[in-house]
Amino acid sequence: xxxxxxxxNIYVVWHPNFEAGKKIAEELYSTFCRDYQNxxxxxxxxxxxxxxxxxxxxxxxxxxLSNAEKNAIVxxxxxxxxxxxxFRSYTEELTKKIDDDNRIFPISxxxxxxxxxxxxxxxxxxxxxxxxxxxxxxxxxxxLEKSIKKIKTELLHDCSRLILNFHPKQKDKExxxxxxxxxxxxxxxxxxxxxxxxxxKQFIEKNLKLDVFFDTVDIxxxxxxxxxxxxxxxxxxxxxxxxxxYSNREWCRRxxxxxxxxxxxxxxxxNIIDGEKxxxxxxxxxxxxxxxxxxxxxxxxxxxxxxxxxxNNLYQNRLLEWYSNxxxxxxxxxxxxxxxxxxxxxxxxxxxxxxxxxxxxxxLYPDPPLGxxxxxxxxxxxxxxxxxxxxxxxx
Numbered sequence: 001x002x003x004x005x006x007x008x009n010i011y012v013v014w015h016p017n018f019e020a021g022k023k024i025a026e027e028l029y030s031t032f033c034r035d036y037q038n039x040x041x042x043x044x045x046x047x048x049x050x051x052x053x054x055x056x057x058x059x060x061x062x063x064x065l066s067n068a069e070k071n072a073i074v075x076x077x078x079x080x081x082x083x084x085x086x087f088r089s090y091t092e093e094l095t096k097k098i099d100d101d102n103r104i105f106p107i108s109x110x111x112x113x114x115x116x117x118x119x120x121x122x123x124x125x126x127x128x129x130x131x132x133x134x135x136x137x138x139x140x141x142x143x144l145e146k147s148i149k150k151i152k153t154e155l156l157h158d159c160s161r162l163i164l165n166f167h168p169k170q171k172d173k174e175x176x177x178x179x180x181x182x183x184x185x186x187x188x189x190x191x192x193x194x195x196x197x198x199x200x201k202q203f204i205e206k207n208l209k210l211d212v213f214f215d216t217v218d219i220x221x222x223x224x225x226x227x228x229x230x231x232x233x234x235x236x237x238x239x240x241x242x243x244x245x246y247s248n249r250e251w252c253r254r255x256x257x258x259x260x261x262x263x264x265x266x267x268x269x270x271n272i273i274d275g276e277k278x279x280x281x282x283x284x285x286x287x288x289x290x291x292x293x294x295x296x297x298x299x300x301x302x303x304x305x306x307x308x309x310x311x312n313n314l315y316q317n318r319l320l321e322w323y324s325n326x327x328x329x330x331x332x333x334x335x336x337x338x339x340x341x342x343x344x345x346x347x348x349x350x351x352x353x354x355x356x357x358x359x360x361x362x363x364l365y366p367d368p369p370l371g372x373x374x375x376x377x378x379x380x381x382x383x384x385x386x387x388x389x390x391x392x393x394x395x
Contacts (some may be wrong), residue, residue: 008068014055065097065102072159073102128150131147192273238269240255248393261347313338320337324336327362335364339366349363
């Protein structure tokens, strides 16, 4: 088997004396790779590497940028980092490697971080010492959690832009807003979901630097946006505000089906109050969240989950296509999906099998594998189709 070149590697660098550094790094690992406390959990599975302990030359292990198509280097800069000449020298060496495929994302975790120099002065820092303009004390557990939330949001955003070959945020200009690489469609029933949707859109516009990346589009009026939605959902994300009336609305149901048809990232925000006479069955097999009691925190969760799904789709599609190209041969035809398989996928499977001939059809989806109870249901419909993940794929 050929050595795989991953679509993206992430490196997290912090000073060994920075007590919060390990906590932040572990949370980033759990977000971008998989939950370090539950290694069998579902995750994006982006390789995440740590650089903090010093070697014989008093510097962390060198970063090899040749192991992935793109690399994101995250610097957790505190006072210990700034005062250590070896870490400063290490950072200067890293900045010389920056190009369109390899970027550094500095995180300010002390007041002096912006003055570090080391070739970072032209880069945009993420300020981990503030959350919604309020100063954070990183010694405080709750404040550290808020800092980590902000860091994760910014990095999910940054890594998506990196995979999409979009320029660094500091180069964003007003004209770039026209060509937002991802549109964020807000799907809701006007009768009981409009107020929350408007508040969420205003939250993004007021608090987050996502306007160049996300063009938030309100599609509540349905048919006026039908053609636009069909064209653009292929490169977009759908946020569903799932209220009591949502499943009763024809256009809301159509939005879900069209988004699933085009394999777009979908996030469902549960906001059922009294219940539904009939739940729409195609709202399953996708991540969900709730707004909760604190609306601003709930909105932040929605943004994070949506960014996560966007990055997951981008990364999984590139990674699985590599496996597909390696595994497709005279006997097998491998098709890729970026979410766990479901019965809805048989709409595509039917088309795939039309020109398959004697080849075996393999549907490749991200690890971890589904349980036997779900796979058995899928194979009851067609026992000739194999559903597998990279860990079980024979190349």
